[in-house]
Amino acid sequence: MRTLTLGSPTARRAAKPVPALPRLRAPFVYAFFLLLFVGLAGRSLYLQGIDNEFLQEQGSSRYSREIEVPAHRGRIVDRDGEALAVSTPVKSLWAFPGKVEASPAQLAQLAKILELPPQALAKKLAPDSDFAFIARQVPPEVADQAMRLRIKGVYDQNEYRRFYPGGETMSHILGFTGDHDAGQEGLELAQQEWLGGKAGSRRVIINRRGDAVEDVAAIRAPQAGRDLALAIDSRLQYLAFRELKAAIDANKAKAGGLVILDAQSGEVLALANWPTYNPNARNKVAREKMRNRALTDVFEPGSTMKPFTIAAALDAGRIRPETMIETSGGAMTIGSHTIHDAHANGTLSVEQVIQKSSNIGAARIALALPSELMWEMFSDAGFGTPPRTGFPGEVSGRLRPAKSWKPIEQATMAYGHGLSVNLVQLARAYTVFASDGELKPATLLKGNGPVAGKPVLKPETARAVRRMLEMAVQPGGTAPKAQIPGYRVAGKTGTAHKLEGRGYTNRYISSFVGFAPASKPRLVVAVMIDEPSAGQHYGGAVAAPVFSAVTGAALRMLGVPTDAPVNNVLLPPEGSEVREET
Numbered sequence: 245m246r247t248l249t250l251g252s253p254t255a256r257r258a259a260k261p262v263p264a265l266p267r268l269r270a271p272f273v274y275a276f277f278l279l280l281f282v283g284l285a286g287r288s289l290y291l292q293g294i295d296n297e298f299l300q301e302q303g304s305s306r307y308s309r310e311i312e313v314p315a316h317r318g319r320i321v322d323r324d325g326e327a328l329a330v331s332t333p334v335k336s337l338w339a340f341p342g343k344v345e346a347s348p349a350q351l352a353q354l355a356k357i358l359e360l361p362p363q364a365l366a367k368k369l370a371p372d373s374d375f376a377f378i379a380r381q382v383p384p385e386v387a388d389q390a391m392r393l394r395i396k397g398v399y400d401q402n403e404y405r406r407f408y409p410g411g412e413t414m415s416h417i418l419g420f421t422g423d424h425d426a427g428q429e430g431l432e433l434a435q436q437e438w439l440g441g442k443a444g445s446r447r448v449i450i451n452r453r454g455d456a457v458e459d460v461a462a463i464r465a466p467q468a469g470r471d472l473a474l475a476i477d478s479r480l481q482y483l484a485f486r487e488l489k490a491a492i493d494a495n496k497a498k499a500g501g502l503v504i505l506d507a508q509s510g511e512v513l514a515l516a517n518w519p520t521y522n523p524n525a526r527n528k529v530a531r532e533k534m535r536n537r538a539l540t541d542v543f544e545p546g547s548t549m550k551p552f553t554i555a556a557a558l559d560a561g562r563i564r565p566e567t568m569i570e571t572s573g574g575a576m577t578i579g580s581h582t583i584h585d586a587h588a589n590g591t592l593s594v595e596q597v598i599q600k601s602s603n604i605g606a607a608r609i610a611l612a613l614p615s616e617l618m619w620e621m622f623s624d625a626g627f628g629t630p631p632r633t634g635f636p637g638e639v640s641g642r643l644r645p646a647k648s649w650k651p652i653e654q655a656t657m658a659y660g661h662g663l664s665v666n667l668v669q670l671a672r673a674y675t676v677f678a679s680d681g682e683l684k685p686a687t688l689l690k691g692n693g694p695v696a697g698k699p700v701l702k703p704e705t706a707r708a709v710r711r712m713l714e715m716a717v718q719p720g721g722t723a724p725k726a727q728i729p730g731y732r733v734a735g736k737t738g739t740a741h742k743l744e745g746r747g748y749t750n751r752y753i754s755s756f757v758g759f760a761p762a763s764k765p766r767l768v769v770a771v772m773i774d775e776p777s778a779g780q781h782y783g784g785a786v787a788a789p790v791f792s793a794v795t796g797a798a799l800r801m802l803g804v805p806t807d808a809p810v811n812n813v814l815l816p817p818e819g820s821e822v823r824e825e826t
Contacts, residue, residue, distance in 0.1 A: 314403045315441030317425055318469030320418060320432075322478045323511075323690045329418050329432070331404035331425065335387035337378040342371040344397035354398075357390045358382065380423040381405040406432070410478065412520040413485045416536040417476060417635075417688065420523040429534060431472070431688065434636045441469035473690040475511035480504055480798050484514040488771075491790045492518050495754075495776035501538040502772075502790065503671045504798060507765040508694040510675060510684030512633065512668070513798075515539075539631070539638040542664040543753045543772065546740030546783070547722075549622075549660035550598060550606045551677065551709050556621035557609050558594075559705045565595050565712065571604040578652045583607055598712040599721045601737065603659045610658030611651060618654065619646035624683065624700045625673040627665060631686045641665040660738060671770035674757050677713065677734070678765035681706040710734050714762050717788075719816050723756060726788035727813040728796040730806035732762035735791065737783035742775070751775045756787035760795050761807040769795045 320329035337358070346354070355365045358379045368376050378398065379390075387400045406421045408414060419430020426440060427433035444466030488502045504514040517537045521529040535541065557563045574588035585604050589596075597605030610618060622628065628643030642664040649657070656662045665673075668686055675684040675697065682697030701709075713734035717726045722737045735758020741748035754773045759765040771787040771794075780786050 313401075313444035313446055313464075313466050314425060315443050315466035316404060316468040317406065317421070317441065318439040319471045320439070321471060321473050322476045322481075323474065323513075324477070325473070326478050328410055328414055328474065328476070328478070329406055329408050332407050333384065334381045334403050334405040335384050335400045336380045336382065336403045337387060337390055337398060337400050339369060339376055339378055339398045341369045341373050341376050341397075344369055344395065346393075346395040346398075350393050350395050354378075354390055354393055354395065357386060357393075381425075406523075408523045410481070411524060412522045413482055413516075414476075415521055415523045416517045416534075416538075417474070417481075417515055418523065420526065429636075430536065431474070431635065434634055435472055439469045439472055442467040475506070475509075475513060475688055475690045476515070477513045479801055480514040481516065483797050483801070484516040484794055485518075485520075487790055487794045488516045489518055491771075491773060491786070494778065495773055495780065495786050496778040497773045497786075498775040499537060500771075500773045501541075501667045502794065503538055503667050503770045504794070505671050505675065505684070505686065505768040505770075507675055507678040507684070507759055507768050509691050510672065510686045510695060510697070511691055512686060512688050513767070515668070515688075536635065536637070538667040538772075539633065539635050540666070542639055542641050542666050543755075543774075544661055544663065544740045544743060545665050545670055546660040546738030546753065546755065547601045547603075547606075548670060548736050548738035548755055548757050548783075549663070550601065550658065551713060551736055552621055552625055552673070553606050553610050553618065553658040554594060554598060554712070555676075555701055555705055555709050556618050557613055558708055559621070559701050560613065560617060562612055563594050563609060565593065565708050567594050568592070569594060569597055569602075569605045569608055571602050571608075574604070576604045576607060576655075578607075578655055581652045583655060595712045595715060598709075598736070599715040599718075601716070601722045606658040607655035610654055615646040615649045615654050618657070619643070619649075621700075622657075622663070624698070625676055626669055626683055627663065627673065631666070631669045631672050633668060633686050633688045635688060638668070639666055641669055660740060667770050667772050670755075670757055671768050674759060674768050674770070676700045677706050677710050678759040678768050679706070710762060713758065717758070719814050722782075723758075723784040723788040724815050725784060726756060726758055726791045727815075728760060728792050728799070729813050730808055730810045731760045731796065731799060731804075732808045732812075733760045733792075733795070734758055734762040734765075735788075737788060739781060739783045752781040754781055754783045754786040756783050756791045758791055758795070760799060761804065763807040766802070766804050767795055767798055769798075 317331045319327055321327055351365060352362060355362045368378050381403055391400055404425055408418060417430060419432040420428055421432050422428045427436040444464045484502045484504060488500050492500045500518050502516045506513055515538050519533045521533045568591050570591050571585060571589045574585045576583045583603050585602050589600055589602055592600060592602055592605050622643055628640060630638045630640045653662050672686040679697060680703040681699060681701035683700050684697040713736055715721055716736055717723045717733045723735060726733055726735050735756055738755035740753045742751045742753060754776055755771060757770040759768045769791050771790045773786050776786045
């Protein structure tokens with residue numbers, strides 16, 4: 245038996261006294277828990293009595309949901325009130341994904357009805373979201389068929405889908421809306437705030453199984469959008485589209501555009517493009533076909549710029565219509581560059597420079613002017629700035645500052661090379677000659693009749709150029725095919741090589757811009773045909789006949805009085821070729 249001896253190490257350890265607890269530890273612990281309790285109690289009182297919105301929101305989220313109520317989108321109508329874009333009733337299917345109860349067979353049937361891949365439907369119903377649209381803007385009969393499956397947690401609601409009665413004829417002007425009935429392209433996008441209105445909302449109660457059992461209230465009533473009246477005349481739009489398409493087919497062209505302006509108000513009465521698309525069925529349409537080329541694409545205008553060069557010199561008093569210009573036998577050298585005319589014309593009057601479309605004549609007149617004066621004329625006519633029609637994406641074209649012009653560049657700009665324009669911009673510029681010197685503001689929206697434009701030329705200068713433009717469509721000019729029985733016509737052809745990169749190709753842009761009746765202009769019409777390839781490429785042969793067909797029919801539709809004998813059309817002898825300079 246082991247004996248514990250007093251004084252041994254083991255005994256000393258056993259006899260060591262236990263230290264006493266610090267005197268302040270217990271009060272500290274009690275105080276800590278008391279403060280914690282007071283804090284929790286205070287927070288509870290604050291949330292329940294003062295700031296109770298958070299708890300109410302959390303509680304209501306367990307049994308209620310807020311659902312958007314779409315607003316009715318305003319109509320788009322033409323100048324006579326004919327509907328161009330309307331919203332038709334459709335339905336959308338939505339669900340609380342975490343509350344959906346459906347068998348695999350029901351889900352498979354739902355996917356089939358909605359023409360959705362099963363994987364896409366499963367993704368929409370993934371339980372990690374509180375709310376999801378299963379399908380947007382489906383026909384009511386499709387939605388009704390889906391609802392007959394009686395899948396718990398799946399509901400339908402009334403919405404609207406845009407319908408465009410004019411189809412491809414109006415598509416580039418109107419654009420289209422997306423799934424939420426919001427504008428995506430064209431005037432639907434530009435006028436979204438006016439057309440779209442404001443969506444409302446409603447709150448619904450759901451039970452523990454996810455069923456919406458009742459509406460609580462309309463939190464916000466929807467505000468309907470407003471109707472929008474355009475300047476477009478549906479009859480002229482259809483006419484322009486039909487004739488443009490026929491011309492592109494006949495000339496085997498790549499693309500084209502046609503614009504009709506009211507010469508007195510600047511309103512765009514028609515704007516057609518090709519290629520085009522149907523906004524009612526655009527699922528597989530290439531984006532290239534959706535471009536409004538008349539406003540978003542540019543080209544070198546060629547000889548259609550010559551009247552502006554002549555007008556600048558006339559207005560400055562540097563020349564008169566009868567002033568004679570030496571055209572150097574069909575060739576003119578500036579530095580290392582040579583300008584050519586298709587025909588050796590000898591000496592021409594200023595009027596004949598327009599009538600024969602002489603590059604050399606226009607270049608000589610331009611080089612006699614200060615570059616700043618010529619730039620000012622082009623700029624005042626709207627070149628180098630957007631036409632400001634209100635269309636999204638319209639471009640300004642290219643007009644470089646005069647101080648950067650070299651002599652050869654000033655000479656070639658005189659006949660439309662070295663600058664670029666869009667078709668609406670070019671048509672608008674010709675209102676200067678159609679309205680005694682005023683540039684009219686182009687607009688796609690309906691106005692209230694004739695408007696005052698910006699003075700650009702003296703009235704006598706504009707009338708003098710107008711007489712020259714009449715000569716251009718008579719025998720001996722470059723565009724006799726632009727004549728219209730019963731009406732005097734004024735206009736100018738343009739033919740330009742297409743510019744690609746830093747060089748010109750052997751592909752062409754053919755154009756014609758004119759107005760009628762010349763005695764009191766009512767319509768300005770511009771035609772552009774891109775890459776004609778059926779054997780003709782001059783504006784007088786390709787674009788001028790389109791002008792004649794469209795403008796003649798349009799004047800008769802509008803009841804514009806004639807100002808010439810019905811047999812006034814005089815064509816050059818059969819087999820002769822009239823060419824403007826390229």
